[in-house]
Amino acid sequence: MRINQNQIQENNKTSIKTLEEQFNYTSNTLNNKGVDVNAIIKKLQNLQIAIPSWALGAGGTRFGRFSFFGEPKNLEQKIEDIGILNALTHSAGAVSLHIPWDIPEDYNGIKTLANSLNIKFDAVNSNTFQDQNNAALSYKFGSLSNTSKDIRQQAIQHNIDVINIGKKLGSKSLTVWLADGASFPGQNNFQTALINTENSLKEIYATLPKDWKMLIEYKPFEPNFYSTVIQDWGTSFMLATACGDKAYSLVDLGHHLPNCNIEQIVSTLMYKGKLGGFHFNDSKYGDDDLTVGSIKPYTLFLIFNELVYGMENNPNNPDLEWMIDASHNLKDPLEDLLQSLEAIQEAFAKALLIDQNKLKNAQLNNDIVTCQEILHDAYRTDVRPLVAKARLNLGGAINPIETYRALNVRNQLIKERGKYSIATGL
Ligand code: LRH
Ligand code: MN
Ligand code: MN
Secondary structure, eight states, rough: OOOOHHHHHHHHHTHHHHHHHHHHHHHHHHHHOOOOOOHHHHHHOOOOEEEEESSSSOOOSSOOOOSSSSSSSHHHHHHHHHHHHHHHHHHHOOOEEEEEOOOOOOOHHHHHHHHTTTTTHHHHHHOSSOOTTTSOOTTTSSSTTOOHHHHHHHHHHHHHHHHHHHHHHOOOOOOOOOOEESSSSTOOHHHHHHHHHHHHHHHHHHTTTTTTTEEEEEEEESSOSSSSOOOOOOHHHHHHHHHHHTTEEEEETSSOOOTOOHHHHHHHHTTOOHHHHHHHHBBBSSSOBTTTTSHHHHHHHHHHHHHHHOOOOOOOTOOOOOEEOOOOOSSSSHHHHOOOOOOOOHHHHHHHOOOOHHHHHHHHHHHHHHHHHHHHHTSSSHHHHHHHHHHHTTTTTSSHHHHHHTTHHHHHHHHOOOOTTTTTTT
């Protein structure tokens, strides 16, 4: 299933006039305030967000999983799905693979397909949180932190294998997330687990190609409920620093304890040049992996404010790897991802509206009200016409979800692929 330019342009005809009106109003208002609207549109056009290969089926829970049908059966079909998202939005030009969930069989075929859909291979993710088929040793009691040298070695080798897979695809980074930890006090010696993890990561790091990054993801709990070895940004930062210049922290928005000030973490990591990438999602309670911006859109905006500030002021921080890590049970996964992409772009656009000089002056004058007003003014601006215009300029859909529905994409996929469900494997 492919969507072509003509179908999108045809569908855009119904909303082009309204968009032009809305865009003119918004850009005039912003121009009058001294905002460079074209510069914002350019930045939006350049933002590419990787889609995780594990988000394209209905899933995201260990409880009941209900199919949406027509879900992709293999990596090729997952990449085709991302092609649909990218054709509609021109902002989903990358895929982030989880190994071994998505090991390519035909590398040339996969690369040709991805290329034809303008999709790049973003970070490859290792998986030592599950036992692999036919694995000699089990990760039940940890992987890179395990007290057994042989188990650690198996996990290290897996990460090296993942790097080698990524090399063949053109990826430039490895994301490591560990489930290692303990569910009961006394189960683990904290220092031993940390030292083992640090040493294992260093061994993986030693095999990293020159132009690669290693992204270390943290998470406070789940699947272990007493302690997690890489529990927070501080631990991740410490490990990344111990490994070297090519190692960075990765922030997954769902991986924080309630009320944590994530935007401050972003700011600190960028100041130290150690923020490598992002997993976008949203949550009410824990690692809920809900649609980006669905629960705490103001927090998302504040995070983007720090990202925009950091991208301007911290040249020591590398370009970020933007990824979505959301998947769940109720919505059509492609519509869900379209919503997430839109939420990210909106938050980015709003953050770009903040007058950083004005904000700095207000901060220096301790004028709290003005500081807030500057943020509120940006946040309350309806930037949807800017986001839609950026998409339109690239040949995308003015209203991606509406176009997706008008083109009957899900039914087409069901026709082509049948009522297959990733959730049930039937
Ligand atoms: C862990 C996590 C990590 C995994 C993904 C499937 O909760 O966020 O990024 O790779 O979920
Ligand atoms: Mn994640
Ligand atoms: Mn997660």
